[in-house]
Amino acid sequence: MPGTRISLKDVAGRVGVHPSTASRVLNPATRQMVSEELAARVLAAAEEMGYCPNPFALGLRTRRSFIVGVLTPDLTNPVFPPMFRGIEKVLAEAGFSAMLADSHIPGVRERTILDKMKSRWLDGLILATAHRKDPLVAECLAEKIPFVLINRTTDDESIPCVVNDDRSGIRQAVEHLYGLGHTKIAHITGAQNTSTGYARFEGFTESMRELGLEPEIDLIVNCETLSETEGRQAISSLLGRGKQFTAIACANDLIALGCYDVLRKRGLKCPDDISITGFNDMPFADKFDPPLTSIRIPLLEMGEKAAGLLLKLIEDPEARIKSEKVTPQLIIRQSTAKARTS
Amino acid sequence: MPGTRISLKDVAGRVGVHPSTASRVLNPATRQMVSEELAARVLAAAEEMGYCPNPFALGLRTRRSFIVGVLTPDLTNPVFPPMFRGIEKVLAEAGFSAMLADSHIPGVRERTILDKMKSRWLDGLILATAHRKDPLVAECLAEKIPFVLINRTTDDESIPCVVNDDRSGIRQAVEHLYGLGHTKIAHITGAQNTSTGYARFEGFTESMRELGLEPEIDLIVNCETLSETEGRQAISSLLGRGKQFTAIACANDLIALGCYDVLRKRGLKCPDDISITGFNDMPFADKFDPPLTSIRIPLLEMGEKAAGLLLKLIEDPEARIKSEKVTPQLIIRQSTAKARTS
C-alpha cells in the first residue's frame, strides 16, 4: 500500500548497523545473536520509524505468506459466518490473515478457486467444501498443502478435520420425537455425497432401529442441496407417497423451512399435524412460525479449533494432527409436539 | 504452496531464451515486443509446464498483490454475505482475491485489522465499517489507499461508496403504514453515527412531515447497535413512555425481531395491536412469526458495484469515481395491518 515504506535498510541506517543485523534483531528467533544494547536500539528505531516488513520480500525469502485460504460452499448459509469468525479470530491472534472465497456454484468454481489459492502460495487452507470423495481434497493431500477440513469431512478419516457429531445430533432429534409419541418418522436427508448428509442419514436409521422402529424407505427422501426449494420438493414427494407419518427429521434448517411452506400451503399444521426438526439451529430459528426445534452446533468453536489445527500443521507439516468432533445439542421449540393419537 | 514451483527461468530454459524474454511474453502488455513465433513457443512451454508466477516476486517488483481487503463490522448480520459474494465474484473475474476480516467488536479491532491490512500491501480496500466521522476512513484517504465504502458512507460525500437509498426505503415503509391508517408511528433508529442509521432517521421524520404527521420525540428511540437485544430494550422503553402508537418503523430487521419478543412477552399482538416494519429484508424474513414487512436491498448488486468501482480506482488511483446509490423496495408481509380504530 502507498504511504510509509520504511525498509529494513532505513532502520539499519538510522542506527548505523548493517541491514542483516537489523534483520536479526527484528526476528525474535535470531535476536539473541545480537548484543542486547544494539538490539534495543534497533528495536527502538524500528518502532519509532513505524517499520513494517515488506510481505513480498519476506515471502520471497521465506516462502511464507501468513495468509490462510478459506473455502466455503455457500456463505449465505448461516452456519458459515460464525465458523469464519472463529477461524479469523484464531488466525489473527497468530498474525495470520484469511483469504475467503465462496464457491457458491459447486464443482467448476471450486476448482478455479483452489487453483487460484494455490497460485498465491498461501500457508494453508481450510476447506468447508469437502465431499465424501473429493478430488480437490485428494489433490491438496498429494501436493502436501497444509489443510484442514471443517464442517464436512471425507471418507478418508485420516484427514485432519473439525466436524460436528452429526450422528449424535440426529439421534437427539429422533429420541425427542419418539419421546413425544412419534413412531412414523420421516427423514429428509442432506446430500449423500457429503459426510454431514450421510452421517445424519446413518444416524437416523441407527437410532430408529435402536428404538425398535424400522426406518421405512418410503419415508426417506434425498435432498442434494440444503435449500428451502429442495425442502419443498422433498416434503411434497413425501406427502405424495400416501404413506402415513407424523414427524420429519430434517437434515438441515433450510429444508425444514421449505417444509413449513408446503405444509402451510396445503393447510397442514406444524406441529399439530406434523412435527418437524431442523438441524444447525440457525440464527432466529426461534423467530420462525413455529419456532423451530433444531440441533445447535458450536460453530464458533469449530472455527477456532480448525484454525488451531491448521496453525499447528503450518508450523510442522509432519505433525500428527488429531481431528476434533464437537458435540451438538438439541434445542426444543414449538415445531415438535405430542403425536396425535388418531 | 508446496508442489510444483516452476519459475520463469525454467520456462525460459526449456525454450532456450532469456528469462526476460519469457517475462515479456507472459505479460500481455509487453508481448508484442517479442516475435510471434518465439512468443508461441514460450506460451506453449509455460502452459505445458504449468508455470504460475511467484506472487511474492511479482509483488516485490510491481508492488501489486492482486488482493483486496474487505472489512465487515459483523459478518453474521445477513446483509454482509450477499454483499461479499458480489464483491468476490467481480474481483475473481478480474484476477483478484479477497481478504476478509470481520471486526465484530467495533473500535479497537477495526484499528488492528486496518493496520494489518495496510502492512500486507493490499491493492485496495472495501470498507463496510464506516461511521459518519471515521478516523480510519480519513486515514485511508490521507494515505491514498484505493478504497471504496459499502453499505455505509461518511459525512464527506466525496468518498467513493456504494450505498442503499435509505431515505427512500424508510419513506416506503412510512407511506405504507400511513396507507394502512397509521398516524401514530414510532421509529427505532439505528446508530446515529452511521450513515444508514442517520439517513433512516432523517427519512423517517421527512416523510412523516410530508404526510402531515409531526414526528413525536417521545416516539423515537435510539439504538446504538442493530441487534435483537437493543431492539428489545428500545421497544420496552417506548412502551414505558405511555405515549400511544400503533406502528413502529424499525431501522433494521434484527431490531424488529427484538420487538417481536417483547410484544409476545407482554401479550401484545403484531400486527393486530402494533404493526412493525423492518429494514434489510433479511433471508427468511418471510418465515418469521408474523412474516416481516421489510425493505429489500439489492445486496449482491451493491457488492458487485463496490468491487467494480474499486477495480477502477486500483487501475487509476486518480480516477474520478462516481458513487452509486441503489434503490430498495418495500416487501409487504404480515407484520403490518390496518390500524385499529379504537
Added chain:
DNA sequence: TTGAAAGCGCTAACAA
C-alpha cells in the same frame, strides 16, 4: 557479535 554477499523470482531500463 557483526558485516559482507548472495540470492529468492521477477520486471524494466539499457545495450546490442
Added chain:
DNA sequence: TTGTTAGCGCTTTCAA
C-alpha cells in the same frame, strides 16, 4: 527483437 544487468527488500550463509 532479444539479451544483459540491476534491483525490489528480505534472510542467511559465510567470513571477519
